[in-house]
Amino acid sequence: MYTLYYSPGAASMAPQAVLEEIAVPFKLQKIDTANGEHQQPAYLALNPAGKIPALTLPDGTTMAECAGICIFLADRHPEAGLAPAPTDRARPAYLQWIMHLTNTLQPADLRFYYSERYTAETEGAAGIKARAVAEIAEIWSRVDKHLEKNGPYLLGERFSAADIFCFMLSTWQDSCPDLNTRFPHVKKLADLVGARPAVQRMLKAN
Ligand SMILES: N[C@@H](CCC(=O)N[C@@H](CS)C(=O)NCC(=O)O)C(=O)O
Incomplete structure (x- = not known):
C-alpha cells in the first residue's frame, strides 16, 4: 500500500488527488509541520529535505517532490488515464506543463509564503514577497492565455495530472x-x- 505523508493545504494535495484518481488503496500520514515534525529525524529519514510531501511505495521505498510523485503515480497506473504515454504526441506538452509549474509558479509561491527565508535582512522580506506576488500574477497570466486559446485543460480537451498540479497551485x-x-x-x-x-475527496481531507 502507498503511504502519503501530508500536511493539510500543502504540496501533498496534488499527489493525494492523483492517488484518489487512480483509486488504489493508500494511507494518509499527517505530518505536524506547525510543531516541526517535518524536521524531526523520523521524517528526515524519509525525506532528507524535510519537505512535504513524501510517498512510501508498496515496496517500501520512499520518494519525495510533489511533481515527481504525480508523474510517477500517473505513469505507474496508466489505466487511470492521467498521463499521455511516452510515445503519445501529447507527452512533451504534458511534461512541459508539470515541470514549468513546479519550476516557476511553485518556487514563487514558496518565496511568498516563506519570504523571510530568502533574505538575511528582516526588512528584506516585504520586498521579496512583493516581487513574488508580481511574478505569480505574470505566470498565471501566461497560463490563462494558454487556456483561453487551448483549454479548458492544459492539454486541451484532455484532462491529465498536469491539471491536478495546476489546480493545487490555484x-x-x-x-x-x-x-x-x-x-x-x-x-x-x-x-x-x-x-x-x-x-473532492482530497479536499475534504485537507
Ligand atoms: N520541492 C518540494 C517543495 C515542497 C515544499 O516546500 N513543501 C512545503 C509545504 S507546501 C513544506 O514542506 N514546507 C515546510 C517547510 O519548508 O518548513 C516539492 O515540490 O515537493
Whole structure:
C-alpha cells in the first residue's frame, strides 16, 4: 500500500488527488509541520529535505517532490488515464506543463509564503514577497492565455495530472487574491478539476 505523508493545504494535495484518481488503496500520514515534525529525524529519514510531501511505495521505498510523485503515480497506473504515454504526441506538452509549474509558479509561491527565508535582512522580506506576488500574477497570466486559446485543460480537451498540479497551485490564493476574476480560464480549469469526485475527496481531507 502507498503511504502519503501530508500536511493539510500543502504540496501533498496534488499527489493525494492523483492517488484518489487512480483509486488504489493508500494511507494518509499527517505530518505536524506547525510543531516541526517535518524536521524531526523520523521524517528526515524519509525525506532528507524535510519537505512535504513524501510517498512510501508498496515496496517500501520512499520518494519525495510533489511533481515527481504525480508523474510517477500517473505513469505507474496508466489505466487511470492521467498521463499521455511516452510515445503519445501529447507527452512533451504534458511534461512541459508539470515541470514549468513546479519550476516557476511553485518556487514563487514558496518565496511568498516563506519570504523571510530568502533574505538575511528582516526588512528584506516585504520586498521579496512583493516581487513574488508580481511574478505569480505574470505566470498565471501566461497560463490563462494558454487556456483561453487551448483549454479548458492544459492539454486541451484532455484532462491529465498536469491539471491536478495546476489546480493545487490555484488553491494557494493568498499569493494571488484576485486569481478568480483576473484569470477566468484558470478559474474554469480549477472549477472543472475541483468538481471531480476524487479531487473532492482530497479536499475534504485537507
Ligand atoms: N520541492 C518540494 C517543495 C515542497 C515544499 O516546500 N513543501 C512545503 C509545504 S507546501 C513544506 O514542506 N514546507 C515546510 C517547510 O519548508 O518548513 C516539492 O515540490 O515537493
